[in-house]
Amino acid sequence: MKLAVYSLLLLHFLLPDRSLAQAKPEFRGVWIATVDNIDWPSKGNYNSDSQKVEFIRILDMHQRNGMNAMIVQIRPVTDAFYPSPYEPWSEFLTGKQGRPPMPYYDPLEFMISETHKRGMEFHAWMNPYRAVFNVNTSSIAPNHITRIHPEWFLTYGDRRYFDPGNKEVQQYVTNVVKDVVSRYPVDAIHFDDYFYPYRIPGKEFPDNASYKQLGNGMSKEDWRRSNVDSIIRMLSTAIRETNPRCQFGISPFGVWRNEDKDPINGSKTKGAQTNYDDLYADILLWLRNGWIDYVAPQLYWEFGHRVAPYEVLLDWWSKHTYGKNCYIGLGIYRAGSNSAWKDITQLPRQIEALRNTPNIQGMIFFSSKSFNNNPNGWSDSLRLQYFKEPVKTPEVNWIKSSN
Numbered sequence: 001m002k003l004a005v006y007s008l009l010l011l012h013f014l015l016p017d018r019s020l021a022q023a024k025p026e027f028r029g030v031w032i033a034t035v036d037n038i039d040w041p042s043k044g045n046y047n048s049d050s051q052k053v054e055f056i057r058i059l060d061m062h063q064r065n066g067m068n069a070m071i072v073q074i075r076p077v078t079d080a081f082y083p084s085p086y087e088p089w090s091e092f093l094t095g096k097q098g099r100p101p102m103p104y105y106d107p108l109e110f111m112i113s114e115t116h117k118r119g120m121e122f123h124a125w126m127n128p129y130r131a132v133f134n135v136n137t138s139s140i141a142p143n144h145i146t147r148i149h150p151e152w153f154l155t156y157g158d159r160r161y162f163d164p165g166n167k168e169v170q171q172y173v174t175n176v177v178k179d180v181v182s183r184y185p186v187d188a189i190h191f192d193d194y195f196y197p198y199r200i201p202g203k204e205f206p207d208n209a210s211y212k213q214l215g216n217g218m219s220k221e222d223w224r225r226s227n228v229d230s231i232i233r234m235l236s237t238a239i240r241e242t243n244p245r246c247q248f249g250i251s252p253f254g255v256w257r258n259e260d261k262d263p264i265n266g267s268k269t270k271g272a273q274t275n276y277d278d279l280y281a282d283i284l285l286w287l288r289n290g291w292i293d294y295v296a297p298q299l300y301w302e303f304g305h306r307v308a309p310y311e312v313l314l315d316w317w318s319k320h321t322y323g324k325n326c327y328i329g330l331g332i333y334r335a336g337s338n339s340a341w342k343d344i345t346q347l348p349r350q351i352e353a354l355r356n357t358p359n360i361q362g363m364i365f366f367s368s369k370s371f372n373n374n375p376n377g378w379s380d381s382l383r384l385q386y387f388k389e390p391v392k393t394p395e396v397n398w399i400k401s402s403n
Contacts, residue, residue, distance in 0.1 A: 025394040026355075027327045027362025028387055029069035029296075030062050030371070031125070034092050035076035035133065039368040046095045048103045056114060058368055063118045065371065065379055066387020070115050071190050071251075071364060074108055075126040075176070077133045078145055078162075082108035082184070086176050088141035098141030108184055116185070121393055123188040123249065124180055128173055128231065130194055132160035145172070154207060157200050164196060164227040164280075165210040174234050181242045188247035189239055193298060195228050195281045198273055224280040236291040247396055251296040251329055251364070252283045254313050256320070267316040269308045287322040293396050294324055296364050300331030302340035303349065310350060318359045325394055327362040328354045335375030344376045351386055361394040 037043040040058060041051045062070065074081040079090035079097055083106060088098035093107065101107065108124070115122040131146050132138050135158055140146065146153050146160060152169050153160050162169045177189055196205060207224075215223045232250075239248050255271035262276075265284070275281040286292045297317050301308045317326055330350055334341045354360045365371075371379050 025361070025392045027069060027294075027325070027364070027393050028067045028391070029071050029121075029123070029327065029362070029364035030067055030368050031364060031366045032058065032070055032072045032368045033076075033366075034073040034081060034090065035127075037092050040072075041093065044095075046093070046102075048101045048105050051093075051101075051107070052105070052110060055111060059114055059118055059120070061371060062368070063120070065382045066390065067120065068391065068393050069121040069123060069187075069364075070111075071123040071125050072111055072115075073125040073127075074180070075124075076130070077127065077138070078131040081111075082106055082180070084176070084179065086145070086172070086179065088144055091139040095139075096141075097139040097144065108180075112184060112186065119390075121187040122185075123190040123247075124184070124186040125190040125192065126177065126180075127194055128191055129162045129164060129196075130159060131162055134158050135160055154205070156197055156203070156205055159197070161197060163207060163210050164224070164231070165207060165214050167230075170227075170231045170234055173231060174238050177235055178238045178242050181239055181246050186246060188249050188293070189235070190249045190251065192251045193253040193275070193279065193281075195279045196224055197279075199278055221277070221280070225276070225282050228280050229282060229285060232286050232291050233289075245399060247293040247399065248291070249294040249296060250281075250283060250286065250292050251298060252281055253279060254297045254299045254301070254329070255308055256283055256297075256316075265320075268312050270306075271308050284320055284322070287320070287324050290324075290398070292324065293399060294327060294361075295321065296327040296329050298329035298331075298366070299350075300329065300334060300366070302334075302338075302346055304340075311353065314353055314357055314360070318357045321359045325361045325396060326359055327364050328360060329364050329366060332365045332375065332378065333367055333370040335370065335378065342376075344378075347376070347378050348381055348386065 032039045034040060041054055045051055078087055080087045081090055081093055089100055091097040094101055112122045131153055135155060152163055152166055154163050211220050211223060236248055239246050252275050255267060255269050255274045257266040257274050257276040258271055259266040259268050275283055283295060287295060299310055299313050301310050303310050336342055340346055354363060374380060
């Protein structure tokens with residue numbers, strides 16, 4: 001309690017009062033991760049009624065803190081937090097993949113209803129390519145797509161992934177997304193940073209067979225990027241045709257490309273892995289072509305970080321939005337992890353900085369459970385100062401004008 005009071009007093013005297021500026025629309029989101037029961041439902045909580053109580057408690061907490069959007073993971077590993085004609089119930093929901101909720105309910109329908117009831121947007125977060133969380137320990141249902149079409153998948157490390165170069169895979173993932181958009185009033189479909197997987201030192205992603213068959217003379221790097229471009233374009237078209245008011249957003253790794261690889265467009269960073277060169281996600285192309293409606297780069301580093309400084313990347317992304325909305329991913333989970341994140345002004349200064357940077361319309365916090373214990377008094381800071389005044393989410397003008 002003393003820490004919370006101290007932090008509020010410090011912020012009151014050191015930082016300007018932004019209450020008047022907060023009247024304008026601003027995206028204030030939180031990621032609710034279900035993979036491995038990170039945020040919800042808590043591990044071992046497989047009772048439907050208890051899950052509902054837990055989710056409502058999460059929503060009420062974020063509503064008190066001034067949030068206006070929930071980004072909830074509904075398809076963590078080619079499974080479902082809703083009755084799907086394509087994929088089995090998630091083991092993270094019921095303890096065993098394929099087992100329905102008991103008592104039976106539709107978690108997605110419930111979560112959307114409760115979120116909208118509180119005046120918040122619901123963004124359905126999916127993972128496009130991850131199919132098995134752990135090949136040694138994960139529960140795999142008999143009707144899981146890895147059993148029906150084993151030829152579509154590649155094992156890398158201890159996980160199994162769709163082969164992004166397979167055109168049948170691209171159509172399958174598109175069908176899954178289209179099904180959700182057609183049946184549920186989600187405000188957006190949201191993908192995170194997992195496209196081609198992060199590199200494992202000393203191991204190459206095993207897609208040589210697909211490349212030899214489908215490479216068409218391209219370098220492997222360009223071919224991989226074209227595979228991801230293809231599914232993003234396909235998804236964008238399917239979402240717009242199914243529900244023109246549903247947004248499509250991507251939350252990429254915070255570094256698109258380093259300056260040493262791209263002196264013109266790269267950022268002044270030294271990130272070991274990047275979207276373009278390692279995950280094969282050409283975010284700028286998708287923004288330029290209007291395939292996505294917003295970008296939420298994960299800037300989980302502090303001011304002055306030696307490899308990827310927050311201030312450098314904030315400025316870089318503000319200059320590469322191509323007219324689309326940009327919401328900065330903030331790493332509240334890092335509270336207390338080092339000296340920079342023990343500084344109670346770290347997160348408030350990040351919020352101040354993004355609010356004073358052009359072309360930035362808001363922020364998303366990773367992740368929900370980090371708020372439970374009011375780290376560094378930051379929940380108090382949001383509730384009593386930064387998010388004191390409720391605001392609407394920013395308009396997506398190109399969607400509204402097309403209807």
